[in-house]
Amino acid sequence: MDRDALVRKIIDSFPGLPAQLGVAARYIVDNPDDVALLSMREQARRAGVQPWTMSRLAKRLGYDGYEAIRALHANAIRQGELGFAGRAGRQAVRQKESGETALARDIVAAGATQIGRLGAPDSLAALADAAALLAAARRIHCLGLRSSHAIAAQFAYIMSFLGDRAVLLGTDGFRGLDAVRMAGADDALLAVSVAPYSRATLDIAHWAAGENVPVVAITDSPVSPLAAIARHTILVSTESPSFFHSMAPAFVAAETLAALVAGHGGTETLAAIARAEQQLAAFGVHHLAPAPRTRP
Amino acid sequence: MDRDALVRKIIDSFPGLPAQLGVAARYIVDNPDDVALLSMREQARRAGVQPWTMSRLAKRLGYDGYEAIRALHANAIRQGELGFAGRAGRQAVRQKESGETALARDIVAAGATQIGRLGAPDSLAALADAAALLAAARRIHCLGLRSSHAIAAQFAYIMSFLGDRAVLLGTDGFRGLDAVRMAGADDALLAVSVAPYSRATLDIAHWAAGENVPVVAITDSPVSPLAAIARHTILVSTESPSFFHSMAPAFVAAETLAALVAGHGGTETLAAIARAEQQLAAFGVHHLAPAPRTRP
């Protein structure tokens, strides 16, 4: 019996599983390391479930107890089936694979490498500086067109949990990019663009700089036209084995930037997030996970 | 505190260590995954030593107790530092850095790791299968709301270079998500959603599946409600040290998927791309790089 069999068993029986057991099952599938490394009670705590639920799940799946499930995971770890290192190693051994999966692997590997490059001290410093600037701004105008639009949009989306300070430009067909007209020196502009640079992005960034609106750039070269304008520049690679350039590093930069800006907010940030989530719940936008019952 | 530090400490003090403690110390160095996976008493048994010896060794090495040593090893396992690939990717000297850049580095590192996980054989196969399905579809409806929207949008944007087969849902306030009504069995739906799942996304995916529209899902768990519906599921991790979950792995998945779908097109795909770029140039959307002068 190996872990794969367990996972398959869980997936099969999942639809018919009662709520609590489902939560537990999901935790096991999603956090394989934890199963082997943490005590069962601790896992139950993290999964938001009672300890007995874990025991009962094990029995229901046909094991003697939770210990059996843990043993499975421990073996998997020893054999390097879990985690990154093991998989990387096995890939080296893997023989012929179709050209398609080979391409996929190259793309993914390239992405991981380039994103890792964002971890260089220079990049980190740039991120920190940029975050400080954005955190101090009254309003953050987010600008990205075409391939960069998703980046700017994600940044604005994350920031929307912290209040309404971030504005995404270029979303509707009416005002277009005009909203940036309201920007002043106590605002900021986050501009995202990589080669070939959208003319409109550059024009707006130029204008903003002329109005003393501080500009933070996410771009692909220190000599990019955006970098020349920006107060702080975050460099991302767009190289890719695919026919299209990759925006993944820029995406990570945006996510990181948002997290750092949030960090500047302190406790009131957390309050804002809590409020936002409460409101979303009230709107009923989310699929409801089974809530634990309390005894009356 | 790092496992390496522990090992170095043990090696240093080893010559001066009394017999029993020496046996214990040696066991720790030689059987790293046992330390994390077995109970201390069990380790003592295997090492041929009394349980207290382990405790005492921990204290002697300057730790609070054996639990501290175990925690070190658990971390090492999670980060894939143990085993063959061992110490490859780890940067040697990490000088003191501010809490802010430290957070940034953690976020970036986590992103790189999780994206690397997409390179696992399973994931690659899922990507390839999904790409084949999408490539065969007449029309690809792209659905992602809230944090997943940028993902779906980027996929649709890339695909727009290959023609007009991809349609992004939920972009305008008028038709909203309705455009999917036109989908049929020879189309496909690319649905992106991670916990907490947007109700609307699930509803639409459900409906589509009912209409025999094949569904490809990018989601965060094999037991996510989307996975239950989808023909092919691409799993991405959303874990992040930041307050917000990370969509970066999903983003990479989308980019990769688009590249693979493009690959199915063959030469006419290249022609389509060339045409698209020509048109964009005619529209003048791009900033013109200074062209190399030709000698008069």
Next chain:
DNA sequence: CAGCTAGTGCAACATTTGTTGCATATCCGA
């Protein structure tokens, strides 16, 4: 509505875990 079954919460269980105070054994230098 009653009656039933399956799911879940709760309290208590026997075990096992990691640790420590004390007693004894061993080693080393004088």
Next chain:
DNA sequence: TCGGATATGCAACAAATGTTGCACTAGCTG
């Protein structure tokens, strides 16, 4: 050889672990 320090064995500890019997509840069926 002795004296003192150090290492080790032992017993007992509180704390935590995984499990189970019982009671209550929700949801279903007739």
